[in-house]
Amino acid sequence: MTARLSDRSPQVPPEELVDEMVPPTMFDEVSFDSYIPDPNEPSQSAAVASCRQFVERARGARAGKRKLFGKKTPGQGIGLYLDGGFGVGKTHLLASIYHEMPGPKAFATFVEVTHVVGALGFTAAVDRLSDHSVICIDEFELDDPGDTMLVSRLLTELTARGVSIVATSNTLPGQLGEGRFAAQDFLREIRKLAAVFETVRVDGPDYRHRDLPPAPEPHTDAELAxxxxxxxxxxxxxxxxxxxHLSTLHPSKYKALVEGVTLVCVSGVHPAPDQTVALRMVVLADRLYDANIPLMVSGSKLDEIFTEEMLAGGYKKKYLRATSRLLALSRFAESTN
Structure with missing residues (x-):
């Protein structure tokens, strides 16, 4: 009998969450040298140069300054914010920075950072992360003011202790030409860190959709089985x-939920009935994408999960990213079967 994700109930001790803050396996071998800038997008080459410079400066900040009696204390951490559209290689650059920095270090999505703080408590999270050389945060999000201010407070504490921060975020496709919309919102929300962060644009088409056909046609239930x-x-x-089943699990457990799975098949897919279900699907999509697990479905197409009403709302950025990733996993599944 075929296994079901719905039968899995993984247990993840809170203290292990920090140890699991590493890049997805698909980024294990990436580097600045393996990032191939689009020759038609000079911002990509400039972003690589900025990231290399960040590594040099962050190493210096962590080395600290010589104090009286020979004791060293860390200098002020520095910050880099990579702002751009979907699929332009920001995560590749973020993981490259992670690999270049000395340990201990951490790599996580914005959502995963909030889960760590929630599981450990604010003070314990600061203590656990304060000896890190860098915290790499993928997909910094602005749609939840409470979470944004919680993480900004965390980053303020950490940079004061010498931890450097690098973050990525997506500008909405229709606002790419409107002057760093996402970056301005980001810096306004974390005003205490505004002077620390250097903002770098990374433009270009979504590599996951370059010269690719539309969403694959769903299979029949029989074919899927x-x-x-x-x-x-x-x-x-x-x-x-x-x-x-996802509603019974804390999102911090979704990574463990799909661990070891080689192919995820979901029958009867249809548009999400509400935002709560849709946001859980976003987190699941991110965990599947991080683990590079192919996906096949029956029912509706994967680009129909998030309704037009949802895409017109405040979570549009999340839904577009999730759709892009789900389609990439679906195409990968079709190419390997």
């Missing part, structure tokens, strides 16, 4: 049952 049954390590879930 057959594919799952013949694939070792695959899971097969009904969409509604999976959504119900």
């Amino acid at each position: 057959e594919l799952a049954g013949k694939t070792e390590g695959a899971t097969l879930d009904d969409f509604d049952e999976l959504c119900k």
Whole structure:
């Protein structure tokens, strides 16, 4: 019988969350040298240069300054903010910075950082991260003012202790020409860090959709069951049952939920009924993408999960990113089966 994600209930001790703050496996081998800038987008080459400079400066900040009696204390941490559209290689650059910096260090999405603070408590999170050389935060989000201010307070404490911060975020596609919209919002929300951060634009088309066809056609339920049954390590879930199961798990456990899975199959996919379900799907999409787990579905196409009403609301940025990633995983699945 094919396994189901809905039958898994992983347990993740809070103290292990910091140890799990590492880049997704698909970025294990990336470097600045392996980033290939688009020749038509000079901002990408400039971003690579800025990231290299950040590493040099961040190492110097962590080295600290000589004090009286020979004791060293860390200098002020520095910050870099990579602002741009979807799929232009910002995560590649972020992971490259992580690999170049000395340990201890951390790499996590904005959502994962909020989960760590929630699980450990603010003071314990600061203590656990204050000896790090760098905190790399992917997809810094502005749609929840409470979470944004919580993380900004965390970063303020950490930079004061010599920890450097590098973050990425997505500018909405329709606002790419409007002058660093996301960066301005970001810097306004974390005003205490504004003087620390250098903002760098990274422009270009979404590499996940370059010269690619539209969303793959969904399979039939029978085809999906057959594919799952013949694939070792695959899971097969009904969409509604999976959504119900996700509601019982803290999002910090979604990574463990899909660990070891080789193919995720979901039958009966349809538009998310509400924002709560949609936001859980965003987190699941990120964890599947991080683990490079192919995805196959029956029912609706993957670019129909988030409704037009949802895409017109405040979470548009999240939904577009999730759609981009789900389609990439679906195309990957089709190419390997």
